[in-house]
């Protein structure tokens with residue numbers, strides 16, 4: 001049963017990516033199906049052109065080729081709102097090569113849903129908020145906040161590197177809960193203390209290891 005008569009249009013578009021951010025929608029199909037009450041959804045992932053306007057276009061992936069850069073610009077031209085999903089779209093992710101431009105250097109992005117892959121509840125909340133004309137806001141605190149709330153021992157105290165202090169929370173510190181370090185896949189939190197993080201990394205790891213750690217999902221520290 002359709003509860004809402006005035007649906008908005010929502011298109012899905014893919015640049016260079018592994019596809020797993022959009023797969024989150026398949027893995028949580030029972031939740032995503034409810035979005036059909038709010039949106040007419042158009043899957044453009046196998047197309048390389050956009051021939052009409054949409055209220056919202058969701059972009060997954062990093063623009064690697066000239067064709068993808070042109071497609072991203074076309075998406076911007078044809079969407080009232082552009083949402084970039086995943087670290088690939090946010091900051092290049094694992095696909096970023098030396099001297100390449102990230103998506104936000106190619107087009108203006110209205111909203112980012114961070115992570116590798118994204119959290120399904122975050123994208124659903126974002127789309128529901130935008131449907132009702134509200135701004136969607138990500139949490140501002142660091143992964144450390146969730147990590148400590150979850151009772152984990154701090155890796156920095158054991159002189160192991162961890163990017164939790166500069167990374168935006170929202171993943172429920174999932175890596176730390178399983179004994180892994182935070183590699184910063186959700187990108188920088190606002191006002192992240194980069195200098196302090198660099199000092200800590202210098203103490204806990206070699207320059208090369210620190211550089212590798214902070215560039216896995218895009219350049220977190222320049």
Ligand code: SF4
Pocket residue numbers: 017018019020021022060061085086087088089093094115116117118
């Ligand atoms: S952010 Fe991660 S999961 Fe999402 S498309 Fe990129 S590599 Fe895949």
Ligand code: SF4
Pocket residue numbers: 143144145147148152153154155156162163164165176182
């Ligand atoms: S282990 Fe990492 S995320 Fe957890 S409190 Fe320490 S620095 Fe922060």
Ligand code: SF4
Pocket residue numbers: 115116143167168171172173174175176181182183184185186187
């Ligand atoms: S703990 Fe860090 S690397 Fe792991 S999911 Fe959260 S932000 Fe990403």
